[in-house]
Amino acid sequence: MESNILVESSGIPSSTNRIQVVFKRELPKKPANTLAASISATAPSELLSLFDELEGLVGLQEAKKTIYEIYALLKINKEREKHHLKQEKQVFHMVFKGNPGTGKTTVARLFGKMFREMGILSKGHLIEVERADLVGEFIGHTAQKTRDLVKKALGGILFIDEAYSLARGGEKDFGKEAVDCLTKALEDSNKDFICIIAGYNEEMENFLDLNPGLPSRFPVHITFDDYSVDELLEIANIMARNKDFEITKDGLEKIKRTVSGIVSDPFQMNFSNARFIRNCIEKAIRVQAVRLIKANEFGRDDLVKLKPEDFSI
Template sequence: MDYAEKLESMLALICNDVYKIISAHLDQAEEYLDRGELSGQTRDLFQFATQNEGALLRPVINAAAMCDVFSVLRDSLLVDYHMDHKELGRAGEILNQSLSRYCWREDYRQYQDATDVRQMRKFLTQWEADPSWLGGAILEGALVDPFGDFVILACLISHSPRPFQTYQKILLLTAKLILEANGISREDRTFFADLKQRLKEIESSINSSLPAVPEPSSSGKPQAEPTAGEPEQIQPATALQQGLQELQTLIGLDSVKAEVTSLTNFLKIRQQRIAQGMPVASQTLHFVFTGNPGTGKTTVARILAKILYGFEILKTSNFIEADRAMMVGGYVGQTAIKASEVIAKATDGVLFIDEAYTLAKKGAQDFGQEAIDTLLKKMEDLRERLVVIVAGYPNEMAEFIESNPGLESRFSRYIVFEDYHVADLCQIFELMCRSNAYELTPAARGNLAIILNRVFADRDENFGNARLVRNAYERTLSNHANRLATSDEPITREALATIEAVDLPYEIAKEFNRPYDLSDSQWRVNCPHCENATTTELSCLGEIVKCKSCGTRFRCPWWNLDRDTVPSLSGFELYERESDLNGYDVQEEAEKADGTGAG
């Protein structure tokens, strides 16, 4: 049974059980609601569903069940603050047999057969902005976990926790499948553990309200719950394909991509020599990643885990992320145990140690050296079953490796993660916006490019890169919300989705406190196909344009200001690379273009 079939089977069971229990005891259900057992909003939804002799009760229960699934799915997608392409694909896979339970609603009928990433993103965006009872905009009137309330009602009526136990398994399964789509991170485990704990607390509360009757499972034995951290293993060829695709979709990181591609070529030839029965040299595949925070080190490490598994260097694509706190104890003997436990979890996969130089802290009472010694021994003992990647700031990592001959001999592959350039920072911000249904106005794009240019010019060793962009994005959303909340104008759907220039966080850049007037500005752009160079006006920034020389359609870059066209910026230093002038997101389908010309 595949994911979609399993989820639909469980949903069919729980929805049918809840409907049968409530529909057979409507008077009793109303008594519980009258006593305030559940929220007033749930009572309103219940009354709506049971009007006209309960004609809407079953479809409302079906839609409410999906609403709770969507809520957990959304939260799982956003553990790392953006909707990952691969995770959205997994969402489409697991929901493709169940969407009809929700999409009988008129506004959602177009999504009944939604399976691809684009449709799933559109669907979740619409649902997240829906303020109706069964929408996702919980701050604007939508119910929080509406089906959970119906399930609790069914438990109270039937004097059994069984409906909630099934409900709990559905939510945990949904979260597990999404979190495992892109490898399990520390944040993923924390989210899963928190979700599991919340559900357990609700179950305990239900049990305390019920008569003390033992409730075995249908088999008479406790049923195992899904656990995060034990992903269903995919085939090596699939993992390799996924890893290479993910690598190429990363913004920037050209030198990193080149290094990983070189490694991939080496492993490909190595694999072919093995297939021909030829000898292959033993190679050290432990890595040192150096770079400032937010440059993609952890992301690339996860991709490497898939690639190494894809070439069958490792038996699994297992990826374990660790730090000093997970490996160093507070007393003699504890550190070796902690470090060994972490390494055991990573065996047959990749162990990623962030800020690895903190293991080498000096002090009479520090046990970091014990962790290093344990790591070195395990790297030797498990040299065919473990790849270790250590990461951190460039200078600190150089000192760390040079401080111990054992480290120098075992880590022979270095990948340097340069700071993201202005164009990269702009594209990361744009990706965050589009992933969450926000659009930048041309003036917002232009001013954001100026802000990020100044921040890049003033950067130091603490420059946050993508983390800085995340911070700027979150401040922007806060400013956007404050502007709309204090406006006398009606809040339209367009307003909810539009980031204006005034919403940007000018305070992150020196000497900036307000938007620049860019109405007469010109922006440099090259056609990515014929390299025709021209300038364009503000309104074209970020839009699909057409090269007048060769007809290629592409998205106009929005970070190459012609400084002379904004007199108030005289003396402002612009940072750009030759490649940044090229248009991006080249369009293959004519209907995607708006006909705007460039060049």
Template sequence: MVSFELLEQLHKSDLQFILRANGFTGTGNKHELIDRVLSSLSLSQALNSLTFTDVKTLCSFFNIRYQGKQASITALCNLCGASSDTNKVADFVHDEISSIKNELNDIVGLAGVKGKIKELIAFSAIQQKRKNLGLESVSVGRHIVFTGNPGTGKTTVAGIIGRLFKAYGLVSQGGFREVKRSDLVGEYIGESEKTTSKILEEAKGGVLFIDEAYALAGEKNDFGKVVIETLMVAMEKYRDDIVIIVAGYKDEMEQFLNMNPGLKSRFNFFIEFDDYNDEELVRIVKVMAEKNDYLIEKELEIALLDKFSNCRNSTDKFANGRLARNLFESMLLKQAIRLSETESYDDAMLQLLTTADL
């Protein structure tokens, strides 16, 4: 038997899912889809994109005893005389996961956040493995609440979570969509439900990140409440193939979650982003400098510590990482002006940022 005959036993929607999950277009008739799958992917890669139940069905059709998803894919590939490529696929996935985890670990600070994400991914991955093996699994929603001040890395971490879920096979597409109230709430009756439903459909298979989600609460007759109701339905309906993350200030998010009976219960993970301390903010500036081929003199490090401390004490809403980025960019401009006013400068001077640039 050849690979084409095996894939013919799948539904057209399964073939479209395989293609879209691997970044290819899913249009055309069934034979065209099979040709595209086989020309773009190995048989093993294609079958790995399916759920364990789909693999189980194929095994049943060809009288192969189901022995777990990976072992069964190997058996199906052997039936077609195709290389299973299981080790290569596993190595690629392992490398991708390691790369994303390293990116998370390289973020300055956020020790508590990183620990929570480790718990979330570990639990979700184990339940997915149990499901793939045909064991009972606990279907728990992966929706998350982020609380914390601006500039604490919430958007960055949300994007990393989306990529980790994709790499582990916990969502089908791995996309990341960031929206705010203005993207969801319409001006007329019925517009908000339609707009929100469209965004939810587009976000399926990945992460939908709603920043400043508390703004959806609005006033008594505000259309934002309709958006919340639409979100609640989708959070249950698509719980196995979408991750919705809502984010905002801690107190405002608590009020938001308590405004609708059942809303808070839709979220299973709560992650608090603490403010960065002054040393961590200096480290953030140094990381940005290193990435852009700049050096920070020691005196400037000390001056930055004082600067961050003064800014923290002079405002209620501390900007955290955003303040660090703004200061870094401001220093680049001041250095450029300083150097342009000198008669000559060497390569070392082009790289060095000093207290004169703060």
């Protein structure tokens, strides 16, 4: 079982560098579904280890299904080539749609590595950008910034988070210039370059309407569903255990009540899924530290347990 907290940074000046949570669980001895089992039987070892890494992430069923389909297509194309049959050529620019904390950046990073092992990309690196990295302050500046970022992403993935923000600002805003330049770049640099645009479901659909050429250039759409209550509890357990903590039964029940209330609230718009859980765990650890110092309790069991009173949620 493994969990990493990574700061994902493209090396490009940006208003924020997001903290990306990667949560992994122990894998079953055999793949959980027949599709994964069939693919695993044919994949080389380097790619198989990446499939295992993806399978170890909680949820993300649509993303897992899509990458298996892409690998299967490449495998079948090689078989068709042996028989001198036409091969299905596809473009893999993608739209990731989902709420915050649902694993979009994590999957984008993994996809880059997988595409490198599949021979789709030569490097497989991830360049993560946002509006401020693409949009300039004067005429011509935006196009140059966008071209420079595409060049930097060649051989890998250009990941544009909250891509719909490029559509904001009105007619005089340079966001539309970035979109137009990106649309052309997708056509010119599609052999060793993949662009993934990400954001909320509805906003991403509106964004694709901004330029008539956009929808056809992003043929792969993956929806990242909100985590269920049970999945969020699993993530909480994993995050705690990998920090050498243990959430008590009553502590988990308190998290469950809070999360259930949020998930069932039809007016809840800003729930951040796994990020919410991460924040809860980190705050509980701070509260626990104060509790233990006040009580002068420093035994191993005391240091490990996160109790209901530690969760101020």
